[in-house]
Amino acid sequence: xADTGGASGRAGLEDTAGADPVLLTIRDVSRSFGGVLAVNRxxxxxxxxxxxxxxxxxGAGKSTLLNIVTGSLRADSGQILxxxxxxxxxxxxxxxxxxxxxxxxxxxxxxRLTLVENLLCGVRLTRGETLRGAVLGPRWWGxxxxxxxxxAAEILAxxxxxxxxxxxxxSLSGGERRLVEIGRALMSEPRLLLLDEPLAGVHPRNVGRIxxxxxxxxxxxxxLVTCLHEPDAVERACDSVAVMAQGSVIAxxxxxxxxxxxxxxxxxxxx
Amino acid sequence: xxxxxxxxxxxxxxxxIAALGxxxxxxxxxxxxxxxxxxxxxxxxxxxLVTLGPPSKWLGTQxxxxxxxxxxxxxxxxxxxxxxxxxxxxxLLVLRRLRSSYQAIVLLSxxxxxxxxxxxxxxxxxxxxxLGSIPPPLQxxxxxxxxxxxxxxxxxxGVICIVVFLLMKRIYRxxxxxxxxxxxxxxxxxxxxxxxxxxxxxxxxxxxxGLGGLSGGLLVGAVAAWSPNSWxxxxxxxxxxxxxLGGVGNSYGTVLGVAVLQIGIMEGVTYLPQxxxxxxxxxxQQAIIGVALILVLWLRPQGIFxxxxxxxxxxxxxxxxxxxxxxxxxxxxxxxxxx
Numbered sequence: 001x002a003d004t005g006g007a008s009g010r011a012g013l014e015d016t017a018g019a020d021p022v023l024l025t026i027r028d029v030s031r032s033f034g035g036v037l038a039v040n041r042x043x044x045x046x047x048x049x050x051x052x053x054x055x056x057x058x059g060a061g062k063s064t065l066l067n068i069v070t071g072s073l074r075a076d077s078g079q080i081l082x083x084x085x086x087x088x089x090x091x092x093x094x095x096x097x098x099x100x101x102x103x104x105x106x107x108x109x110x111x112r113l114t115l116v117e118n119l120l121c122g123v124r125l126t127r128g129e130t131l132r133g134a135v136l137g138p139r140w141w142g143x144x145x146x147x148x149x150x151x152a153a154e155i156l157a158x159x160x161x162x163x164x165x166x167x168x169x170x171s172l173s174g175g176e177r178r179l180v181e182i183g184r185a186l187m188s189e190p191r192l193l194l195l196d197e198p199l200a201g202v203h204p205r206n207v208g209r210i211x212x213x214x215x216x217x218x219x220x221x222x223x224l225v226t227c228l229h230e231p232d233a234v235e236r237a238c239d240s241v242a243v244m245a246q247g248s249v250i251a252x253x254x255x256x257x258x259x260x261x262x263x264x265x266x267x268x269x270x271x
Numbered sequence: 272x273x274x275x276x277x278x279x280x281x282x283x284x285x286x287x288i289a290a291l292g293x294x295x296x297x298x299x300x301x302x303x304x305x306x307x308x309x310x311x312x313x314x315x316x317x318x319x320l321v322t323l324g325p326p327s328k329w330l331g332t333q334x335x336x337x338x339x340x341x342x343x344x345x346x347x348x349x350x351x352x353x354x355x356x357x358x359x360x361x362x363l364l365v366l367r368r369l370r371s372s373y374q375a376i377v378l379l380s381x382x383x384x385x386x387x388x389x390x391x392x393x394x395x396x397x398x399x400x401x402l403g404s405i406p407p408p409l410q411x412x413x414x415x416x417x418x419x420x421x422x423x424x425x426x427x428x429g430v431i432c433i434v435v436f437l438l439m440k441r442i443y444r445x446x447x448x449x450x451x452x453x454x455x456x457x458x459x460x461x462x463x464x465x466x467x468x469x470x471x472x473x474x475x476x477x478x479x480x481g482l483g484g485l486s487g488g489l490l491v492g493a494v495a496a497w498s499p500n501s502w503x504x505x506x507x508x509x510x511x512x513x514x515x516l517g518g519v520g521n522s523y524g525t526v527l528g529v530a531v532l533q534i535g536i537m538e539g540v541t542y543l544p545q546x547x548x549x550x551x552x553x554x555x556q557q558a559i560i561g562v563a564l565i566l567v568l569w570l571r572p573q574g575i576f577x578x579x580x581x582x583x584x585x586x587x588x589x590x591x592x593x594x595x596x597x598x599x600x601x602x603x604x605x606x607x608x609x610x
Contacts, residue, residue, distance in 0.1 A: 070463055071462075072459055072462075072463070091462075091467075092459075092462040092463055093462050093463075093464075093465050093466055093467045093468070096462070096463055096464055096465035097465040101463070101464075102463045104459070104460065104463075108457045108459070108460035109457075109460075110452070110453045110456035110457055110460070110461075111456055112452065112456055112578065112580070113449070113452055113453060113456065113580060114580045114581075114582070114583070116583045116584050117449055117452075117453075117580060117581075117583065118453075120446070120449065120583070121449060121450060121453045121461065121464055121466070122464045122465075124465060125446040127446075128445045128446035128447060129446045129447050129450060130447060131442070131447060131474050131478065133445065133446070133447060134441060134442045134445035134446070134447035134448060135438060135441060135442065137441050137445075138444070138445075141445065141446060145446065149583055149584070152584075153584060156584075162584075165583075165584040165585070166582040166583070166584055166585065168580065184464065185463075185464070188464060188465060
């Protein structure tokens with residue numbers, strides 16, 4: 001995370017001097033649903049190669065903010081810069097092709113596809129993805145798919161799912177589904193991976209497995225931004241934390257810093 | 272008997288083509304197209320309009336617009352083109368903003384609106400009476416006898432049906448088919464992986480529409496007539512029942528479903544002795560298909576041949592299939608393990 005909370009209640013982007021280069025910047029982003037302001041002039045910068053946790057009380061606007069960054073929701077106003085490029089008007093698929101991967105709050109694996117097929121959906125096999133390519137048959141697209149299959153097998157092995165590669169994703173446990181989602185996003189070799197509650201509904205024995213996967217991705221240079229609820233997981237997984245309340249980013253810093261921040265305590269405790 | 276067999280086979284081949292078109296939309300892409308029969312009707316009317324010749328020769332017994340006499344195979348090609356164009360327009364209407372169930376409602380409404388326009392505007396396609404005496408393709412130039420020509424036409428439909436079937440198999444197994452299935456399972460998730468879901472589904476919609484148009488063009492060649500009775504909503508239900516019974520998302524299932532429904536049930540009922548009020552047995556046909564559809568959805572929703580996914584890792588011996596209680600037409604019903 002590249003900035004710190006400002007006195008006005010939103011993070012000031014100007015305070016980023018000396019921090020890691022910023023990959024994702026959101027500036028004064030707002031989004032309302034009817035009369036409810038879900039995201040209220042939120043601003044923040046997310047540094048390259050870090051895991052940033054976004055925390056906050058229920059209804060703080062965390063998931064809405066992630067959905068705005070990925071393009072699932074359009075912002076009413078504000079700017080989103082990815083590696084210096086303004087993307088707020090781009091459709092979801094174009095943002096994904098630029099290098100923004102994501103997972104969802106509710107597991108969104110393709111249930112009636114096998115694990116390996118799920119992963120293959122994450123990589124662009126341009127030769128076989130058109131009607132013409134499909135009609136031309138496996139001789140036309142087979143070799144490209146072979147390469148992608150090798151990569152899929154590697155990712156499955158990394159998550160200890162190689163034995164289940166040919167099983168339908170709908171038959172997996174909750175934790176395994178999360179891993180498939182992450183693996184699927186990794187197939188597209190994202191520069192930024194947004195994870196919405198990756199530990200929700202996951203058995204405690206699988207939590208460590210997922211956190212370990214996130215940290216190893218970080219070590220490989222992927223920037224991760226994740227909404228989390230569990231303080232223990234935030235402390236274990238995240239390099240920095242952004243706290244949201246009432247749609248705004250109210251504090252940014254290390255876990256210990258934000259835990260001692262009076263605005264954060266006020267947001268959680270209502271004082 | 273020979274003539275009857277050839278007619279039955281012709282219907283079978285044509286219905287398989289149409290059902291494959293519906294299956295790529297419903298089974299593979301998750302577009303609940305309750306208005307599918309509209310594309311078949313569009314193909315049929317197109318062939319009629321471009322082969323009947325000028326309306327003046329019918330001395331007022333048939334009225335329609337256009338009225339050309341295009342040589343084979345142009346009418347069939349035009350039938351496909353019209354089916355594709357119509358499905359493109361329908362796709363623009365439903366694919367960008369609407370979720371699956373709303374797509375079904377809008378497509379059904381579109382079909383009903385078109386149906387009403389056709390029966391209420393006689394100058395288009397001769398209203399409720401419909402168009403008759405449509406010349407079968409190449410009948411005069413082939414110089415075959417009545418039965419000989421009928422078998423030749425059956426063979427022609429069979430060849431087209433096989434070609435379409437093989438193409439569909441290629442499509443289902445390709446990355447294109449996989450992405451269609453992924454967009455069926457989760458539109459937002461597919462988009463987040465870089466897939467232009469709208470474009471992908473539009474191609475699927477147009478492909479299905481084109482096959483619908485082709486089936487209509489062939490059908491009108493077989494029966495030499497076409498009227499609103501030929502494309503009521505019930506016809507769509509028959510195709511839905513066929514792909515559901517056989518197994519959505521499985522080309523072999525589609526073929527089997529058509530065989531069981533169109534030949535087994537539809538033709539089987541005609542052999543029943545007449546009983547009850549006049550026309551009762553004919554209506555029984557529809558009732559049996561309705562009951563069959565309900566039973567399949569209750570007892571084996573994945574159909575006789577469930578959708579099979581390829582084993583891409585390791586030995587390709589056994590393909591994973593859906594659990595027995597999953598719902599064939601829904602994407603969110605595969606029971607998962609406990610986390």
